Amino acid sequence: MPTPSLPALAVRRLTLRDLTACADLSEDRGWPREEHKWGLLLTAGKGYGIDDPDGGLVSACVVTEYGPQHRPALAAIGMVLVAERHARRGIGRHLMRHIVSAMGTTPLTLHATPNGRPLYEELGFKATGRAEMVRGHFMPGGPEPEVVTRAATAEDLPAILRLDEEVFGADRTPVITRLPAFADRLRVAEEDGRLIGYAAAWPNMETHVVGPLIARDTETAKALVASLAAHTDRPLRTDIDVRHEELLAWVKARGLAPVAFNAVMTYGIPELPGDWSRRFAPLTVAAG
DSSP: OOOOOGGGSOOEEEOGGGHHHHHHHHHHTTSOOOHHHHHHHHHHSEEEEEEOTTSSEEEEEEEEEESSTTSOSEEEEEEEEEOGGGTTSSHHHHHHHHHHHHHTTOOEEEEEOTTTHHHHHHTTOEEEEEEEEEEEOOOOOSSOOOOEEEEOOGGGHHHHHHHHHHHHSSOOHHHHTTHHHHOSEEEEEEETTEEEEEEEEEEETTEEEEEEEEESSHHHHHHHHHHHHTTOSSOEEEEEETTOHHHHHHHHHTTOEEEEEEEEEEESSSSOSSOGGGEEEOSOTTTO
């Protein structure tokens, strides 16, 4: 019997058993393997993939839902990959159409590279924002931020969850409660005993990724970044909303260089919920 065309192959749910195959797919496309990040996304979110008849995965992506379990308020799509040997055959379009259909009326968001953006626009996604990736060794200098930060404790988790939902615009409990185990550092900023910001630094290959970065204002964001940088010898990497011009200028003055821009896109909503003025960087562009 003839082998069916790959776009007609079934899309199935991925699990942690597929972690190595997902990392192999990342490596196939020239991305870092990122097993640590794949592990978080496959447990906190839902993985979808297409099997290659010859072994491994043809394509994969992850959807992370936020809000009520049976009626999500928002879902983030990330890690959309197609194996190089099957590229430009409509497989990514096939997978994305499946995801959009499966999510029904749930609003969607994703970060799109310049190469991926035309496909997402074809599917009905609209660019509603922009983020700049920066990377480098943080070099202290200049006036130190006056905001006080400290290591987060288990007792801080309820306040972190409340602040995060207020700023993000949807409940992210399944992801945020995994941060203490996922991240190497989790810091909070306080004023008069009240939480005004928090940030994490988690390991990704040779870097530490700063995210999420939630803060009352730019000075608080600076203090959190500086406190995270003080506890690592690795380069920092983060994706900052371009509307936060002051923070971008500050991190660049301290050694983080521009790497790339991604379009923040939405489907089913005109813009992301929450308060962008306090949302400086996502946990990861794959999960918002």
